[in-house]
Amino acid sequence: MYPNLTGIIIALLPFAAILVILMMNSRRPSVLNPVESPKSDLPRVIPRDQHPVSRRELSDNALKVLYRLKDAGYDSYLVGGCVRDILLDKHPKDFDVATEAHPEQVHELFRNSRLIGRRFKLVHVRFGREIIEVATFRASHDSNDKSGQQSEGGMLLRDNVYGTVIDDALRRDFTVNALYYSVKDFAIHDYANGLEDLNNRTLRMIGDPEARYREDPVRMLRAVRFAAKLQFSIEPGTEEPIKRLADLLGNIPAARLFEEVLKLFLSGDAETTFELLREFELFGILFPATEHALQLFELNPKQQPDCEALLRAAFRSTDSRVRQGKSVTPAFIYAALLWHPMQRRMGALQAKGLPAVPALHQASQEIILEQIQSTTIPRRFSQPMREIWELQLRLPRRTGRRPEQTFEHPRFRAAYDFLLMREIAGEDLDGLGEWWTQYQLDHAPATTNYPQHAEREHGNDNDESRTPKRRRRRRRSKPATGNND
Ligand code: ATP
Ligand code: MG
Numbered sequence: 001m002y003p004n005l006t007g008i009i010i011a012l013l014p015f016a017a018i019l020v021i022l023m024m025n026s027r028r029p030s031v032l033n034p035v036e037s038p039k040s041d042l043p044r045v046i047p048r049d050q051h052p053v054s055r056r057e058l059s060d061n062a063l064k065v066l067y068r069l070k071d072a073g074y075d076s077y078l079v080g081g082c083v084r085d086i087l088l089d090k091h092p093k094d095f096d097v098a099t100e101a102h103p104e105q106v107h108e109l110f111r112n113s114r115l116i117g118r119r120f121k122l123v124h125v126r127f128g129r130e131i132i133e134v135a136t137f138r139a140s141h142d143s144n145d146k147s148g149q150q151s152e153g154g155m156l157l158r159d160n161v162y163g164t165v166i167d168d169a170l171r172r173d174f175t176v177n178a179l180y181y182s183v184k185d186f187a188i189h190d191y192a193n194g195l196e197d198l199n200n201r202t203l204r205m206i207g208d209p210e211a212r213y214r215e216d217p218v219r220m221l222r223a224v225r226f227a228a229k230l231q232f233s234i235e236p237g238t239e240e241p242i243k244r245l246a247d248l249l250g251n252i253p254a255a256r257l258f259e260e261v262l263k264l265f266l267s268g269d270a271e272t273t274f275e276l277l278r279e280f281e282l283f284g285i286l287f288p289a290t291e292h293a294l295q296l297f298e299l300n301p302k303q304q305p306d307c308e309a310l311l312r313a314a315f316r317s318t319d320s321r322v323r324q325g326k327s328v329t330p331a332f333i334y335a336a337l338l339w340h341p342m343q344r345r346m347g348a349l350q351a352k353g354l355p356a357v358p359a360l361h362q363a364s365q366e367i368i369l370e371q372i373q374s375t376t377i378p379r380r381f382s383q384p385m386r387e388i389w390e391l392q393l394r395l396p397r398r399t400g401r402r403p404e405q406t407f408e409h410p411r412f413r414a415a416y417d418f419l420l421m422r423e424i425a426g427e428d429l430d431g432l433g434e435w436w437t438q439y440q441l442d443h444a445p446a447t448t449n450y451p452q453h454a455e456r457e458h459g460n461d462n463d464e465s466r467t468p469k470r471r472r473r474r475r476r477s478k479p480a481t482g483n484n485d
């Protein structure tokens with residue numbers, strides 16, 4: 001009998017081993033790559049009397065959404081940039097809600113809501129001009145998951161598996177972006193030690209940085225953007241892989257990169273962001289021709305135009321406009337970014353005998369076509385951008401009726417600002433900027449309080465200095481372009 005029992009045990013051993021492996025697997029965190037498990041004292045719950053986030057600072061509409069979800073029995077939080085920014089005494093850009101309710105359930109609760117999303121489903125709850133984005137808690141994927149959610153290189157192809165609030169926290173990018181505020185207890189729930197990093201002004205990737213960048217290379221751009229915006233230092237482990245992996249950005253669709261470029265350069269910290277993008281060798285992936293022009297100048301500053309000076313002038317001017325709450329347009333930034341590559345190409349075409357105007361047209365066309373391989377440029381921006389360039393050829397013509405015709409052009413104002421920027425960047429244009437400043441003062445309607453030279457605006461289609469009559473005429477002939485369209 002005993003030998004029999006031993007035999008049975010031996011026979012069962014493989015099955016027992018399989019059972020143990022299965023049990024171990026089911027207990028693994030449902031994240032793609034080994035994410036550090038939350039430290040033992042996590043989640044930390046910081047009660048209302050120990051943190052500065054008060055309901056007065058939150059959007060009333062975001063609170064409405066949170067209360068309705070809570071009343072319907074769903075666990076829900078404010079999360080991401082809004083909690084982070086309030087803790088840093090900054091004004092949040094928008095309010096994002098994370099909840100256990102599924103998108104359809106959220107949609108049912110709000111008549112004023114819409115299901116959206118390509119990569120993952122979200123709900124937008126609209127209150128006039130404000131949109132509160134509500135996302136269901138998501139989990140990442142197990143690295144053994146062969147269901148086609150990941151590419152060969154580790155990039156996430158789909159990211160729409162629902163999870164718990166802890167899963168949701170651990171699949172976020174940086175620890176300071178994984179702080180949750182609840183209206184159940186008005187406490188802040190910290191699942192990734194974000195508060196400590198926030199206090200130390202440190203940007204730290206949740207989990208293994210390299211794996212997280214491979215999952216979504218856009219996180220490299222986000223690291224740079226937040227470091228510039230928050231004036232945080234990037235934790236060494238989070239910083240180290242960026243240069244090595246920069247090329248992975250080439251796998252991201254050009255349309256998504258265009259959206260990221262807008263956030264990088266139109267959020268008020270463009271100049272610092274530009275410096276960091278170059279430092280981490282990300283800039284050349286987004287703007288290869290511009291990077292080439294920058295390097296040409298570095299190699300031969302005496303012979304080459306100072307591309308960097310023009311970009312800095314454009315970014316500085318944009319940053320100052322954003323801080324003053326004025327409108328800014330991607331057309332102007334792109335015109336500056338691609339100006340020197342376009343000029344070089346135009347010069348080469350002229351050297352082959354093409355006259356200036358057709359050379360500029362052809363060069364613009366070629367440079368834009370090359371750029372959209374990296375980041376798209378919607379036509380509503382590329383068209384005004386071409387016009388800003390084209391007007392640079394018309395502005396030097398100061399005789400006869402020419403100035404009047406140039407002044408009448410709907411893109412005059414942006415082109416004039418561009419001209420001033422070229423001068424600020426060191427181009428000698430024979431006093432052209434000053435001439436046009438005087439021209440406008442001489443031709444401005446008596447009632448208009450025209451701004452002084454130092455306060456010029458750029459790229460603004462809603463040009464306050466124009467008379468209502470002229471503005472109406474222009475609107476009919478050409479739709480407005482820019483951020484506010
Ligand atoms: P801001 O809106 O001020 O630019 P934000 O942190 O709110 O900053 P969003 O792009 O609005 O950034 O994203 C909201 C939140 O979603 C982030 O805080 C982060 O938690 C998460 N998130 C966004 N993009 C990613 C990403 N690519 N990978 C991981 N988490 C992300
Ligand atoms: Mg946000």
